[in-house]
Amino acid sequence: MVFVVWLLANVGLSSCGQTTLLSDVHAGDGNTTPVIHPNGSGDATTIAYRVSEPALVSVYLTDAAGKHYVLRDREPRVPMNTDYALRFDGTVRGTSQGDMAIVQQVLPNGTYHYIVQAESQATHRTMEQQGTLEVRDAATKLPLIEDLHVEPQVVSPNEDAIDDVTTFSYHLPITSTVSIAIQAPDGPVPFISDVEEGPYAQSHIWDGKRQDGSLLASGTYTYTVTARDTVGNVVQRKGQIRIDSPGRSEAQITYFNIAPTNVELGGVITATIKVKNTGNVPIRTQGPAVGYRYTTHDIFSSIDGQQWASKGGGFWRVAVGYDGGPGYPFRWAMTNRPLSQWNVPNHSDLLQPGEEVKIVGTIQLLERQSKMYFYAGLAHEGVGYPVDRMGVTLVKVGF
Numbered sequence: 001m002v003f004v005v006w007l008l009a010n011v012g013l014s015s016c017g018q019t020t021l022l023s024d025v026h027a028g029d030g031n032t033t034p035v036i037h038p039n040g041s042g043d044a045t046t047i048a049y050r051v052s053e054p055a056l057v058s059v060y061l062t063d064a065a066g067k068h069y070v071l072r073d074r075e076p077r078v079p080m081n082t083d084y085a086l087r088f089d090g091t092v093r094g095t096s097q098g099d100m101a102i103v104q105q106v107l108p109n110g111t112y113h114y115i116v117q118a119e120s121q122a123t124h125r126t127m128e129q130q131g132t133l134e135v136r137d138a139a140t141k142l143p144l145i146e147d148l149h150v151e152p153q154v155v156s157p158n159e160d161a162i163d164d165v166t167t168f169s170y171h172l173p174i175t176s177t178v179s180i181a182i183q184a185p186d187g188p189v190p191f192i193s194d195v196e197e198g199p200y201a202q203s204h205i206w207d208g209k210r211q212d213g214s215l216l217a218s219g220t221y222t223y224t225v226t227a228r229d230t231v232g233n234v235v236q237r238k239g240q241i242r243i244d245s246p247g248r249s250e251a252q253i254t255y256f257n258i259a260p261t262n263v264e265l266g267g268v269i270t271a272t273i274k275v276k277n278t279g280n281v282p283i284r285t286q287g288p289a290v291g292y293r294y295t296t297h298d299i300f301s302s303i304d305g306q307q308w309a310s311k312g313g314g315f316w317r318v319a320v321g322y323d324g325g326p327g328y329p330f331r332w333a334m335t336n337r338p339l340s341q342w343n344v345p346n347h348s349d350l351l352q353p354g355e356e357v358k359i360v361g362t363i364q365l366l367e368r369q370s371k372m373y374f375y376a377g378l379a380h381e382g383v384g385y386p387v388d389r390m391g392v393t394l395v396k397v398g399f
Helices: 298-304
Strands: 006-009 022-028 044-053 054-061 069-076 084-088 091-093 099-107 110-120 126-136 145-152 166-171 178-182 185-195 199-204 219-228 235-244 251-259 262-264 270-277 283-285 294-295 315-322 329-334 348-353 356-364 371-380 383-396
Touching: 022 110, 022 126, 044 054, 044 110, 069 084, 069 091, 069 110, 145 235, 166 219, 178 199, 185 199, 185 270, 251 315, 251 371, 251 383, 270 315, 270 371, 315 356
Parallel strands: 262 383, 283 315, 294 356
Antiparallel strands: 006 126, 022 044, 044 084, 054 069, 054 110, 091 099, 099 235, 110 126, 145 166, 166 199, 178 185, 178 219, 219 235, 251 270, 270 356, 283 348, 315 329, 315 371, 371 383
């Protein structure tokens, strides 16, 4: 097919010897109409031109319905000995669909006119030239971010097991590369960076912190979810999320004692532990309550109908273990109030910043071991043991 270029200039060569402002406009090799296949194959063409003096150059496409697609908008150009060449791969700036922004999209199949316009920066005279190109086999299906939900929308990352994290959930219609960033006053906070995800439901949990674990200040932040495919379609959705009362939970054991240290099989030892909230946020804790008696056949997660099994990250408890035993099987709430007076009665209580309490619990020894080494710790469930193997104590058992 013969490639045709029309020259449309309201100012061209004049009788005064004025030079042509815009010249050598062509696409591809300049001899045939370029055909682009934007389907992931990397196919592209170039739109080339020259200017004879400093000018502002715009390049855009029009479709059969007259719709404009801007590729360059009044970009400053100066004369050169070679062509300016704009690489065109079939993608153009997109449009918004509600709260979803089509940042970039592949043009649908069809024939397009490309127009190059130049305006002299000195005299403001203008000139334009145009030609045609074709788009075929276009992969126009967009990587839409569907059914996006961010819950909860207010996050309090203070390790109290209440709204410490939020979940981003959405669905993708095609395989896409996804990024999620949170905009902070000092710049973006990366969360998910260029992760390839398949065409199904997706979810990510954010803990309200920077990637290095440092806290963000209380305030309202803008999140951006970006999905891009291999062809060049790019979609974004934005929204707001609030961070409230960030902080870190910290605690220390200030005293630990096991007594007596000589008992008969079936006898009872008493663990006395003092613990202090040394952080700047309340610590959430769960039972059993102070005074609960274990046997060495028990474990915290199985007593009282499994009422006190681990509830996940955020809850703290004082804990006692012994060498050869299952970790820290004996745990008590970090509060000396009765269950009925807890912050959430019979469920959980709070140890306030700076508050120190004494916890007393008992353990009946049923293991036929002549020597048992007991120790104390703090269990931050779902996180770890911030205080571990403190005050190792030998208890001798007679039988």
